[in-house]
Amino acid sequence: MYLRDEWYVAALSLELERRPLSRQILGEHVALFRSESGQVVALADQCAHRGYPLSLGTVVGEVLVCGYHGFTYDCSGTCVAVPGQDRIPSKADVRSYHVVEQGLWVWIWMGRGEPDLSKLPETPWLTQNDKWSSVSGVAKIEAPFHLLVDNLLDLSHETYLHNGSIGTPEVATTPIEVEVDEENRVVRVFRHMNEVECPPFYSRTTGLEGKVDRWQDIDYFPPGYYLLHARLAPVSQPPLPDGSDDHAFHMKIFYGLTPSTDTSVYDFWALSRDFCVGDDEIDRFLEKMQAGVVQEDVDALTILQRRAEGTFEVNEVSIKIDRGGLAARRMLMAMYDEAAAQA
Numbered sequence: 001m002y003l004r005d006e007w008y009v010a011a012l013s014l015e016l017e018r019r020p021l022s023r024q025i026l027g028e029h030v031a032l033f034r035s036e037s038g039q040v041v042a043l044a045d046q047c048a049h050r051g052y053p054l055s056l057g058t059v060v061g062e063v064l065v066c067g068y069h070g071f072t073y074d075c076s077g078t079c080v081a082v083p084g085q086d087r088i089p090s091k092a093d094v095r096s097y098h099v100v101e102q103g104l105w106v107w108i109w110m111g112r113g114e115p116d117l118s119k120l121p122e123t124p125w126l127t128q129n130d131k132w133s134s135v136s137g138v139a140k141i142e143a144p145f146h147l148l149v150d151n152l153l154d155l156s157h158e159t160y161l162h163n164g165s166i167g168t169p170e171v172a173t174t175p176i177e178v179e180v181d182e183e184n185r186v187v188r189v190f191r192h193m194n195e196v197e198c199p200p201f202y203s204r205t206t207g208l209e210g211k212v213d214r215w216q217d218i219d220y221f222p223p224g225y226y227l228l229h230a231r232l233a234p235v236s237q238p239p240l241p242d243g244s245d246d247h248a249f250h251m252k253i254f255y256g257l258t259p260s261t262d263t264s265v266y267d268f269w270a271l272s273r274d275f276c277v278g279d280d281e282i283d284r285f286l287e288k289m290q291a292g293v294v295q296e297d298v299d300a301l302t303i304l305q306r307r308a309e310g311t312f313e314v315n316e317v318s319i320k321i322d323r324g325g326l327a328a329r330r331m332l333m334a335m336y337d338e339a340a341a342q343a
């Protein structure tokens with residue numbers, strides 16, 4: 001079952017060009033493209049004529065022409081031309097999805113009704129190019145969505161799985177605080193590591209050396225949006241009482257968790273930093289590092305899923321560090337129950 005009345009990341013902005021992209025989201029095949037005028041469009045990836053994938057068609061100006069027999073659709077999915085006749089059958093339209101391009105990401109509303117714009121996550125860091133530099137990427141994981149939720153809510157795995165890039169011993173040993181905001185539907189996990197080693201991911205980019213204060217504050221907005229506020233600062237220099245924090249380095253680490261099928265999930269990511277803004281070399285370094293970190297997660301979740309599909313039975317034993325992940329599971333279960341009751 002999927003939570004449909006939600007926004008999910010459908011694509012990276014830079015992935016969308018004239019040539020359509022095919023993506024399966026919540027089990028539905030979607031064709032995404034950018035029209036000549038720059039409009040981002042998402043249509044059902046199935047031609048009304050004989051079902052050929054529209055993603056194999058061609059964008060001409062503001063229309064998409066099916067690659068099989070030429071049924072032609074405008075950006076709203078209305079069929080505007082068919083070959084060999086003037087009359088267009090009334091059922092020849094295809095579904096269009098509401099999409100919003102926001103900085104480096106393109107969001108899609110998968111609900112059947114009007115989109116709820118109040119639910120659209122705000123990601124100002126991805127658009128403020130003068131104050132923040134951002135990079136992005138995506139990986140597809142052959143494992144169910146909930147395994148990615150577990151993974152992101154328990155960062156103690158950094159110590160072991162991402163040793164050498166972002167993992168240091170203190171990530172696993174520092175106690176976490178968990179806050180569940182039922183009203184706003186957010187699970188927050190705080191981990192403040194003070195006077196700890198600066199991992200290579202940050203020492204190479206911030207210039208900080210030796211011991212630092214490293215904070216990781218997670219906001220998880222189930223189901224599909226996760227934001228990690230990372231703060232790196234010289235030891236014992238917390239933000240000032242007025243909230244200013246100019247002596248620290250900040251990074252926003254975003255994840256878009258988009259179920260593809262019951263057993264696969266897209267792992268969209270983006271990093272925004274308020275230091276070395278506009279530095280291409282740092283962009284490339286972070287892109288490479290983060291892609292490596294994500295690949296380690298992809299490998300681990302793929303292994304877990306393979307085990308789950310076999311005869312191996314997972315008996316879980318939870319510890320204190322799992323409180324964030326368990327809170328996220330509870331919130332998601334309540335959302336599934338609510339959606340089922342409304343169906």
Ligand code: FES
Nearest residue numbers: 047049050066069
């Ligand atoms: S299947 Fe698309 S035009 Fe025939």
Ligand SMILES: [Fe+2]
Nearest residue numbers: 157162293297
């Ligand atoms: Fe990870």
